Amino acid sequence: MSTVELSGVSHAYGRTQALRDVSLTVAPGEVVAVTGPSGCGKSTLLLLAAGVLRAQSGRVVLTGTDLAGADEAARARIRRRSVGIVLQFGQLVPDLPVLDNVALPLLLEGHAPREARAAAAGWLDRVGLDVPPTTLPSELSGGQAQLAAAARALVTGPLLVLADEPTASLDTATGRQLLDLLVTSTTAAGGSVVLVSHDNAVAARADREVRLRAGSVVHEVALS
Amino acid sequence: MRTATVWLLARPRSAASRTRGRLVAAGTAVAGALTLAGLAVLRVPTVSWATGPDARPVAPDLRLSPLVTEAGLQPGVLTGLGLLVVPALALAWQALTTGSARRTTVLHALRLVGATPADLRRLAAADAGVLGLVGGLLAGPLYVALWLVLGAAVPPSARLLPPLDPRDVVSWPVVAVLAGLVAAAAGALSTRARRRRRVRLWWRLAGLVLAVVAIAAALQTREVGRATSVALLGGGLLLFLVAVLTAGSAWVRWRAWRLARSGRAVDVLTAAGLRGLSGAGGRTAGSVFVAGIALGIATQFATALLGDAYGDATVYVPGVALAATAAVLAVLVAIAAMTLAAADDLATTRRALASTAALGAPPAVLEQVQRRRLQVVTVTPVAAGVLLGTAVYPASLEGPGPLVLATLGVLGVAVLLVWAACRGVVRALRPRTRLAADPSSLRVA
Numbered sequence: 022m023s024t025v026e027l028s029g030v031s032h033a034y035g036r037t038q039a040l041r042d043v044s045l046t047v048a049p050g051e052v053v054a055v056t057g058p059s060g061c062g063k064s065t066l067l068l069l070a071a072g073v074l075r076a077q078s079g080r081v082v083l084t085g086t087d088l089a090g091a092d093e094a095a096r097a098r099i100r101r102r103s104v105g106i107v108l109q110f111g112q113l114v115p116d117l118p119v120l121d122n123v124a125l126p127l128l129l130e131g132h133a134p135r136e137a138r139a140a141a142a143g144w145l146d147r148v149g150l151d152v153p154p155t156t157l158p159s160e161l162s163g164g165q166a167q168l169a170a171a172a173r174a175l176v177t178g179p180l181l182v183l184a185d186e187p188t189a190s191l192d193t194a195t196g197r198q199l200l201d202l203l204v205t206s207t208t209a210a211g212g213s214v215v216l217v218s219h220d221n222a223v224a225a226r227a228d229r230e231v232r233l234r235a236g237s238v239v240h241e242v243a244l245s
Numbered sequence: 246m247r248t249a250t251v252w253l254l255a256r257p258r259s260a261a262s263r264t265r266g267r268l269v270a271a272g273t274a275v276a277g278a279l280t281l282a283g284l285a286v287l288r289v290p291t292v293s294w295a296t297g298p299d300a301r302p303v304a305p306d307l308r309l310s311p312l313v314t315e316a317g318l319q320p321g322v323l324t325g326l327g328l329l330v331v332p333a334l335a336l337a338w339q340a341l342t343t344g345s346a347r348r349t350t351v352l353h354a355l356r357l358v359g360a361t362p363a364d365l366r367r368l369a370a371a372d373a374g375v376l377g378l379v380g381g382l383l384a385g386p387l388y389v390a391l392w393l394v395l396g397a398a399v400p401p402s403a404r405l406l407p408p409l410d411p412r413d414v415v416s417w418p419v420v421a422v423l424a425g426l427v428a429a430a431a432g433a434l435s436t437r438a439r440r441r442r443r444v445r446l447w448w449r450l451a452g453l454v455l456a457v458v459a460i461a462a463a464l465q466t467r468e469v470g471r472a473t474s475v476a477l478l479g480g481g482l483l484l485f486l487v488a489v490l491t492a493g494s495a496w497v498r499w500r501a502w503r504l505a506r507s508g509r510a511v512d513v514l515t516a517a518g519l520r521g522l523s524g525a526g527g528r529t530a531g532s533v534f535v536a537g538i539a540l541g542i543a544t545q546f547a548t549a550l551l552g553d554a555y556g557d558a559t560v561y562v563p564g565v566a567l568a569a570t571a572a573v574l575a576v577l578v579a580i581a582a583m584t585l586a587a588a589d590d591l592a593t594t595r596r597a598l599a600s601t602a603a604l605g606a607p608p609a610v611l612e613q614v615q616r617r618r619l620q621v622v623t624v625t626p627v628a629a630g631v632l633l634g635t636a637v638y639p640a641s642l643e644g645p646g647p648l649v650l651a652t653l654g655v656l657g658v659a660v661l662l663v664w665a666a667c668r669g670v671v672r673a674l675r676p677r678t679r680l681a682a683d684p685s686s687l688r689v690a
C-alpha cells in the first residue's frame with residue numbers, strides 16, 4: 022500500500038487553476054522532492070495530500086483512506102495521527118508557547134500534558150531549537166519558527182512528512198541538519214517524506230524528483 | 246482531547262483576550278441582572294382600572310411605584326428593562342467575536358495539526374461558556390446593587406423593584422447557568438466555517454419589521470394577556486437583536502465599497518480595513534445603533550413623563566431614573582463597542598499597518614485612517630438609532646414641540662459624543678498603534 026496516492030487531481034482557487042490532472046504516488050520509505058517555479062502549485066499539492074484542501078476532481082488516498090469519502094473530522098484525525106506538516110508560514114498557533122505548540126498533536130490525540138510536553142522538549146532538542154520553552158511564536162526568528170514546526174511535524178512519529186520549503190529560512194548547515202533529521206527519523210520507521218523546494222541541494226536528498234510547471238507534472242526522474 | 250488540554254488551549258493568554266473576556270462577562274452580568282429585575286417585576290400583582298367582566302377590585306401595593314403595579318404601565322417597565330438587555334447582549338456578542346481575524350489564524354493552525362471541527366467547537370464553547378457563567382454569577386450582586394438604587398433607596402411610591410425575596414435566590418443560579426449555556430452555544434456557533442450564503446437584505450429587513458411588530462403587540466398587553474405579551478416581548482427583542490447585528494455588516498460593506506471608489510488615499514486605506522472588518526464593524530454599528538435606540542426611547546420617555554403634569558414627583562421620578570440609567574448604559578455600551586472595534590481593527594490590520602508605515606506613511610495618517618473607520622461605523626448608526634428610538638413609543642403629549650426639541654438636542658449631543666469618543670479611543674490606543682506599526686509586526690509567526 023502506498024503512503025499517499027494522488028490520481029488525476031485538479032484544484033482551482035476561484036478562477037486560478039492551481040493544479041490540473043496531477044498524479045503522484047509515494048511508497049513507504051520513499052523520499053520525493055517536488056520542485057518547480059513560484060506559483061506552479063507545489064504548496065497546493067501538499068495541502069491536498071494532507072487533506073487540508075479537498076480535491077475538486079481526482080482521488081487522494083492517504084494511508085489507505087480515500088479522502089473523498091472522509092468528512093472533515095475523519096481527515097483531521099488521519100492528519101493528526103499519521104501526517105506531519107511543515108509549511109512556508111502561518112502554522113504555529115499564536116500566543117501558545119513553543120513547547121505547547123510542538124506538543125499540540127499529542128495533546129489533541131488525548132495524551133497527558135506532562136507526557137506530551139516531555140516528548141515535545143525532546144524533539145525541540147533534536148531539531149536544535151534552543152530557546153526557553155515559554156517563548157512565544159512571535160518571539161522566534163523565521164528560521165527558529167521553521168525548526169519548531171519541524172519538531173511538531175515529527176513529534177507523533179508520522180507515516181508521512183509533508184514539508185514545504187523546510188530549509189528556506191535556515192542557514193546552510195542548520196538546513197542540512199534539519200533535512201537529515203526529517204528524512205532519517207521518518208524513513209527509519211518506514212515513513213515517507215515529500216519535500217517541496219527550489220533548492221537543488223534539497224532535491225538531491227530525495228529518491229525521486231517530480232517537477233511541476235503551471236499546475237502540471239512536466240518531469241519525473243529517479244535520483245540515486 | 247483531555248479536559249486539561251481544553252483548558253490549556255482555551256485559556257486567555259494575551260492582554261487583549263483578557264480584556265475581551267472581561268467585556269463578555271460584564272455584558273452578560275448586566276443582561277443577567279436586568280433579567281432578574283424583569284422577573285422580580287413580573288412577580289408584582291397588577292391592578293387594572295379597566296372595567297369589564299374580569300376586572301377584579303384589588304388594592305394596589307402602595308409600597309411600590311404605580312409604574313409596576315398598574316396593569317397598563319407594568320409592560321412599559323418590562324419593555325424598558327428588555328430594551329436594556331439588548332445592548333448588553335449585543336456588547337457581549339461583539340466582545341465574544343472580536344479578534345476574529347486572529348482567531349481564524351488560530352483555527353487554521355489548529356486544523357493543520359489535526360484538530361477536528363468538534364475539537365474546535367469544544368474549545369470555543371469552553372472559553373465562552375466560562376465567561377457566560379462568570380457573568381451570570383456576577384448578575385446576582387449586580388441585581389442587589391440595582392435593587393438598592395431602584396427598590397430601597399427611594400420612597401415607597403417611587404420603588405420599581407419589590408423587596409428581595411427567596412425566589413430571587415432561586416432565579417439567580419438559574420439565570421447564571423442559562424447564561425453559561427447560551428454563551429457556550431454562541432461560542433460554538435462562532436467557530437462554524439462560514440458558508441458565504443448571504444442572507445438577503447430583504448429578509449433582514451423583514452426580521453426587523455417583524456421584531457418591531459412583536460414588541461408593539463407586547464405593549465398592547467390588555468388585549469393579548471400577560472403571558473403572551475411577555476413571550477412576544479422576549480421573542481421580538483431577540484429577533485430585533487439578531488436582525489440589527491446582521492444587517493450591520495451588509496451596511497458596512499456597502500460603505501466600504503463607496504469609500505473605495507473615491508480614490509483618496511485615506512479613504513482607500515479606510516475602505517481596505519472596513520472590508521476586512523465588515524463583520525466586526527457591522528457588530529459595532531449594530532451595538533451603537535441599539536445604544537442610539539435606547540437613548541431615543543429614554544428621551545421620549547423622560548419628555549413624556551416630565552411633560553405630563555402628574556403633580557406627585559415620586560410618580561415620574563423612577564421612570565426618569567430608569568430612562569437616565571438606560572441612557573448612561575447605552576453610552577457606555579457604545580464607547581465599549583467602539584474601543585473593541587478599534588482594538589480589533591489594530592489587531593487585524595497589524596501587518597498592513599506596519600507595511601504602510603514602512604512605506605513611509607506618517608503616524609498621523611495611520612491614526613486618521615483608524616479614526617475614519619470608527620466614525621464611519623458609529624456616527625450614522627447612532628443618529629439613526631436615536632431617531633428610531635424616538636419614533637418607537639407613540640408620543641402621549643399635548644403637542645410635539647418639546648419632543649422635537651428634546652430629540653434634536655439628544656441627537657446633536659449623541660453624534661458629537663460619538664464623534665469625540667472616536668477621537669478619544671484612537672488617542673487612547675496610540676501606544677498600541679505605535680506597537681502595531683512597528684516593523685516587528687511584519688514578521689510572520
Ligand SMILES: Nc1ncnc2c1ncn2[C@@H]1O[C@H](COP(=O)(O)OP(=O)(O)OP(=O)(O)O)[C@@H](O)[C@H]1O
Nearest residue numbers: 034035037038039058059060061062063064065066
Ligand atoms: N488561497 C489561495 N487563494 C487564491 N489563489 C491561491 C491561493 N493559494 C494559492 N493560490 C494560487 O494558486 C497557484 C499555486 O499556488 P501555490 O501556493 O501552490 O504555488 P507554489 O508552487 O507553492 O509557489 P511558491 O514556490 O511561491 O511557494 C498560484 O497561482 C497562486 O496564486
Ligand SMILES: [Mg+2]
Nearest residue numbers: 063064109185
Ligand atoms: Mg508554496
